[in-house]
Amino acid sequence: MNFATAIAGNLNLSLLGTRGQTFWLPEQASTAAGGVDLSFYIIYWIMVFFFVLLMGLTFLFVVKYHKGVHPKAEHTPHHNLPMELSWILIPLALVIVIFWYGFKGYMHLTTPPANAYQIRVEAQQWTWGFVYPNGGRSGGKMVDDDGNAVPEAYLHVPVDTDVVLIMESKDVLHSFYIPEFRVKQDVVPGRYTKVWFKATKEGTFHIFCTEYCGKDHSSMLSKIVVDSKENFEIYLEDLIDRSDKSPAENGEYYYNIFGCVQCHDTKDKVTITGPTFVDAFGGQVRCVGGELVDMDENYIRESILDPQARIHDGFQGVMPTFKGKISDEQINDIIAYLKTISSNVPEEVKDALRQVAEPGEAEAAGEAMKIDDGAVTDSAAAGDPAGEAAGGN
Numbered sequence: 001m002n003f004a005t006a007i008a009g010n011l012n013l014s015l016l017g018t019r020g021q022t023f024w025l026p027e028q029a030s031t032a033a034g035g036v037d038l039s040f041y042i043i044y045w046i047m048v049f050f051f052v053l054l055m056g057l058t059f060l061f062v063v064k065y066h067k068g069v070h071p072k073a074e075h076t077p078h079h080n081l082p083m084e085l086s087w088i089l090i091p092l093a094l095v096i097v098i099f100w101y102g103f104k105g106y107m108h109l110t111t112p113p114a115n116a117y118q119i120r121v122e123a124q125q126w127t128w129g130f131v132y133p134n135g136g137r138s139g140g141k142m143v144d145d146d147g148n149a150v151p152e153a154y155l156h157v158p159v160d161t162d163v164v165l166i167m168e169s170k171d172v173l174h175s176f177y178i179p180e181f182r183v184k185q186d187v188v189p190g191r192y193t194k195v196w197f198k199a200t201k202e203g204t205f206h207i208f209c210t211e212y213c214g215k216d217h218s219s220m221l222s223k224i225v226v227d228s229k230e231n232f233e234i235y236l237e238d239l240i241d242r243s244d245k246s247p248a249e250n251g252e253y254y255y256n257i258f259g260c261v262q263c264h265d266t267k268d269k270v271t272i273t274g275p276t277f278v279d280a281f282g283g284q285v286r287c288v289g290g291e292l293v294d295m296d297e298n299y300i301r302e303s304i305l306d307p308q309a310r311i312h313d314g315f316q317g318v319m320p321t322f323k324g325k326i327s328d329e330q331i332n333d334i335i336a337y338l339k340t341i342s343s344n345v346p347e348e349v350k351d352a353l354r355q356v357a358e359p360g361e362a363e364a365a366g367e368a369m370k371i372d373d374g375a376v377t378d379s380a381a382a383g384d385p386a387g388e389a390a391g392g393n
């Protein structure tokens with residue numbers, strides 16, 4: 001590959017631009033890009049060569065053997081061994097070369113290194129979700145309802161590191177594509193698929209869904225941010241430390257990154273796929289079968305973990321379960337958020353949920369815990385002789 005790359009580089013086969021982009025292909029930002037582009041341009045230049053040759057000869061022969069010049073048609077020769085051998089052997093050599101580079105590139109792309117850094121990807125109509133090894137999450141819609149970019153939605157990876165994405169779909173067939181990395185892989189419901197890469201440049205690149213997956217397929221976009229290794233560590237830490245945010249803020253954050261935003265409105269009181277959350281909390285919901293349910297903490301929790309248990313009348317039971325994916329704490333934050341957007345909840349309660357717990361308050365709470373601990377220790381101490389007595393027996 002090195003030899004060929006060197007030749008390709010010297011001849012500038014791919015018309016390489018300054019940022020590694022070429023005439024037909026975008027910037028190269030992963031270790032896979034060079035090989036993919038090389039295969040592409042080998043085929044491309046072979047085709048250019050034969051196109052020019054064939055069209056040129058066709059034109060030449062039309063002129064040379066025109067009826068006016070050669071009024072009488074002649075028989076063509078029956079055999080010409082050297083010629084026949086040449087049109088067998090030359091194309092054979094060419095397809096072997098194409099196969100060799102294609103196969104090597106394919107094996108490279110489909111075999112993730114064993115020690116690659118693992119990030120899980122969850123595809124759903126119509127967002128991407130990313131789960132990091134420390135439990136942190138990013139993902140969701142790239143642009144909020146007011147048209148502002150949502151950087152929390154982006155996938156972050158460290159530069160110069162083998163990264164493997166283990167991908168699953170919650171609903172239909174999607175396809176994960178990063179043009180600058182030259183990687184693309186179907187994301188199939190009911191099974192895991194993998195894609196791996198080693199990003200070579202820090203920066204931000206596009207993620208597309210390239211499998212038509214329903215109404216909003218064209219907006220199933222995200223971005224991948226390639227961080228320096230140090231910045232990636234900081235990003236990971238920040239992702240799980242959300243103690244500087246209020247419960248309502250955290251709830252809104254989780255509502256976005258878990259993709260609730262795709263199906264539930266929180267601003268305009270409109271029905272998307274599911275019911276709106278505006279003024280929902282504290283009200284009542286009529287379920288299929290006629291049962292009237294209070295829209296309270298328990299109903300929200302049940303809806304998230306077991307959405308099919310009770311279906312809101314007039315809606316379809318298409319909500320996926322988040323059991324095993326969402327923590328109790330995250331559910332609590334979402335409930336807090338839903339309270340703050342309901343007029344059924346008193347203002348004082350909402351204000352409290354919008355407060356960030358002060359470090360001082362947390363300390364005070366810690367002290368209260370210590371006092372409790374003391375009480376526990378005391379009673380345990382009191383119980384000790386009994387324990388010893390039991391041991392003595």
Ligand SMILES: [Cu+2]
Nearest residue numbers: 174209213220
């Ligand atoms: Cu899709």
